[in-house]
Amino acid sequence: METVLKEAKSKSHKEFEKLLTEDLGSRKFKEGEIATGIVEEIGKKFVFVDLGLKSSGAIPLEEFKLTKEIDKIEVGAKIDVFLEKIENRHGEIVISREKARRAKSWKKMEKAFENKEEVTGIIISRVKGGFCVNVDSCLCFLPASQLDMRPIKNFDSIMKTPQTFECVKLDKKRGNIVLSRRAVIEKLRNKDKNKIISKLKEGDIVQGVVKNITDWGVFVDLNGVDSLLHITDISWSRINKPSELLSLGQSIKVKITKIDPEKLKISVSIKHLTEDPYATTINKYEIGKIYPATITKVQEYGCFAKLEDGLEGLIHQTELSWTKKNIHPGKILSTSQKVDVQLLEKNVEKRRLSLSYKNTLENPWKKFTKDFKVGDISEGTIKNITDYGLFVSIKDTELDGLIHYKDLSWEEKDTELQKYKKNQLIKFKILEINLKDEKIRLGIKQLAEDPFDFFADKKVSDIVTGIVQNSTQNGIYLQFGKKNLSILIKKNQLAKEIENQRPSRFVKGDKLDALISELDKEKRKVSLSIKALEEKQTKEAVKKYGSKDSGGILSDIFDFSKVKTKPKNKK
Numbered sequence: 001m002e003t004v005l006k007e008a009k010s011k012s013h014k015e016f017e018k019l020l021t022e023d024l025g026s027r028k029f030k031e032g033e034i035a036t037g038i039v040e041e042i043g044k045k046f047v048f049v050d051l052g053l054k055s056s057g058a059i060p061l062e063e064f065k066l067t068k069e070i071d072k073i074e075v076g077a078k079i080d081v082f083l084e085k086i087e088n089r090h091g092e093i094v095i096s097r098e099k100a101r102r103a104k105s106w107k108k109m110e111k112a113f114e115n116k117e118e119v120t121g122i123i124i125s126r127v128k129g130g131f132c133v134n135v136d137s138c139l140c141f142l143p144a145s146q147l148d149m150r151p152i153k154n155f156d157s158i159m160k161t162p163q164t165f166e167c168v169k170l171d172k173k174r175g176n177i178v179l180s181r182r183a184v185i186e187k188l189r190n191k192d193k194n195k196i197i198s199k200l201k202e203g204d205i206v207q208g209v210v211k212n213i214t215d216w217g218v219f220v221d222l223n224g225v226d227s228l229l230h231i232t233d234i235s236w237s238r239i240n241k242p243s244e245l246l247s248l249g250q251s252i253k254v255k256i257t258k259i260d261p262e263k264l265k266i267s268v269s270i271k272h273l274t275e276d277p278y279a280t281t282i283n284k285y286e287i288g289k290i291y292p293a294t295i296t297k298v299q300e301y302g303c304f305a306k307l308e309d310g311l312e313g314l315i316h317q318t319e320l321s322w323t324k325k326n327i328h329p330g331k332i333l334s335t336s337q338k339v340d341v342q343l344l345e346k347n348v349e350k351r352r353l354s355l356s357y358k359n360t361l362e363n364p365w366k367k368f369t370k371d372f373k374v375g376d377i378s379e380g381t382i383k384n385i386t387d388y389g390l391f392v393s394i395k396d397t398e399l400d401g402l403i404h405y406k407d408l409s410w411e412e413k414d415t416e417l418q419k420y421k422k423n424q425l426i427k428f429k430i431l432e433i434n435l436k437d438e439k440i441r442l443g444i445k446q447l448a449e450d451p452f453d454f455f456a457d458k459k460v461s462d463i464v465t466g467i468v469q470n471s472t473q474n475g476i477y478l479q480f481g482k483k484n485l486s487i488l489i490k491k492n493q494l495a496k497e498i499e500n501q502r503p504s505r506f507v508k509g510d511k512l513d514a515l516i517s518e519l520d521k522e523k524r525k526v527s528l529s530i531k532a533l534e535e536k537q538t539k540e541a542v543k544k545y546g547s548k549d550s551g552g553i554l555s556d557i558f559d560f561s562k563v564k565t566k567p568k569n570k571k
Contacts, residue, residue, distance in 0.1 A: 031083055031085055034082055034083070035080070035082075037050055038077070040075065042061075046061060047073065051081070051093065053086065053093055057081065057092075057093040058095075059097045063096065063097045064097060081097055082100040084096060101138060106172075112167050113167040119164070119166075120135070120164055121163065122162050123142065131144070131155075140167075141176065141178050146181060149182060166183040166184050192225070196225045202257065202259055203255070208220035208221055208252055209251055210247065215242075220254060220268055227267065227268045228265070228268070229268050233271055235270065235309070236271045236274070237296070237312050253270075274310075277309065282346065287345065287346065290343075290359075292339075293313075293340070294336065294339075295333050295337045299329065300317075301316065301317055302315050303329050303333050303357075307341075311353065313355040314352070314353070315357050317329055320332045322365065333357065344356050364398040365438055368397055368440075372433070374431065377430075377447065379427045380392040380394040381393045381424070382422055383400055387417075389407075390403040392428065392442060402440070402442065407443035407445055427444070428444050428446075429444075429446040452485060452521075453481075456521070458519065463516075464480065464513070464528070466528075467510070467511055471503040475493070476506050478512060501531075512530065515530075
């Protein structure tokens with residue numbers, strides 16, 4: 001019995017296998033191919049398509065909206081779909097309308113890309129970085145930079161009408177197609193350019209219209225062909241911006257200087273319509289002579305001045321003023337100002353002219369040497385106060401002089417500068433006039449007698465008499481002359497004997513004699529010594545009275561009672 005059942009079961013399995021094989025063999029659909037189906041239902045999210053299989057396939061509605069096919073599709077219509085899977089893990093058919101469109105048009109796009117053929121499509125939407133273009137139901141990407149030769153603000157007219165594109169990139173692996181409308185426009189323009197350029201030649205003088213202005217040049221339209229007028233070809237003179245001389249839509253006459261037939265580029269010039277002034281009129285200008293000029297530009301380093309059209313030179317900052325050295329040129333001269341200039345140098349090869357404005361004015365330094373000499377007394381206003389002295393504006397002149405802090409007082413105190421204020425009127429003596437370096441040295445202390453003149457007729461070893469001014473731990477100060485000249489006698493020079501070198505034993509107001517041990521009149525240095533004086537007196541006394549026959553005693557010879565000491569305090 002069991003054997004019969006097994007045979008019956010095996011027979012039924014074989015029959016089922018045969019029927020299944022026949023059914024599958026009769027099917028025309030294979031995965032990865034395009035199949036034709038009938039729209040069964042249009043839902044809110046999906047479009048259901050019947051392929052004659054055990055179930056219907058669902059296509060997202062978005063695949064029809066991208067190409068606006070949703071407006072045309074209806075129930076019962078036949079459409080081509082891409083069969084991805086006959087049965088997935090859920091037992092469903094997986095199909096795609098977009099992949100079917102791509103598969104059909106991909107071969108056409110491949111052919112167009114290989115042969116560099118143009119394709120027609122419609123810009124359907126704007127996406128990040130560009131636009132989405134429908135070409136034979138194939139969605140392609142159009143970068144914004146490839147839309148036109150120049151940026152377009154209004155896209156409505158372009159998006160509504162079919163446009164011609166060139167396929168510039170095709171990535172089959174990623175399924176990306178990149179188009180360019182700009183390439184098509186460039187080809188059309190180049191064809192027109194070739195026709196126009198073939199009629200032109202270098203050296204021709206033609207009429208053009210200013211189409212676009214930039215900081216570095218101007219684009220000029222020559223009957224449909226753009227040409228470049230560089231800023232250096234606008235004028236022989238220096239200009240800051242092309243907009244200073246030209247405006248949009250202006251009709252101008254230009255000379256064709258260069259034609260590049262390969263790159264289809266034309267260079268034009270306005271300045272070459274006239275002769276180069278550096279080859280002709282420059283010869284009439286002589287170095288050293290003065291000519292009228294117009295200031296054209298002001299920079300931090302100087303001013304540019306035009307002698308005539310095409311001839312422009314630089315007035316360096318150092319040639320603007322005799323006295324104003326560290327000032328912006330704009331505070332001396334201004335644009336469009338008419339001035340006289342002196343031609344200092346001309347370099348035809350480098351096309352440079354060096355000019356001077358200050359040389360056309362009276363030199364205040366030469367005038368100063370005529371009106372003043374060293375030793376003259378004048379007055380002025382304090383202009384500035386620094387750590388090293390006073391800058392004074394000398395009255396009735398354009399010049400400033402310096403009073404060094406050492407020339408303020410003979411005493412040379414550190415606090416001397418504090419006595420003066422800005423804008424204060426002061427008197428001074430002219431000490432030095434340096435035309436080469438353009439410097440004037442002034443002094444205030446020189447208005448009074450120099451206390452050091454006390455030593456003018458003195459020499460080393462001379463004996464001088466001074467009054468004790470005060471005493472310190474280091475020595476005593478002696479006052480000389482009427483001008484309160486104070487000289488320090490060091491402690492070790494106060495006496496021959498060590499016990500007598502106490503500064504405290506000298507009384508203020510006492511007169512003392514001292515010997516000049518060192519004297520430098522140029523450096524104004526003097527050293528005094530009572531010790532040296534005592535030694536000198538001792539030698540002289542020994543020489544005069546110290547012989548064996550005289551019978552004198554040194555203690556009897558010298559009278560030290562003249563040296564005054566401070567009286568001892570009474571207990």
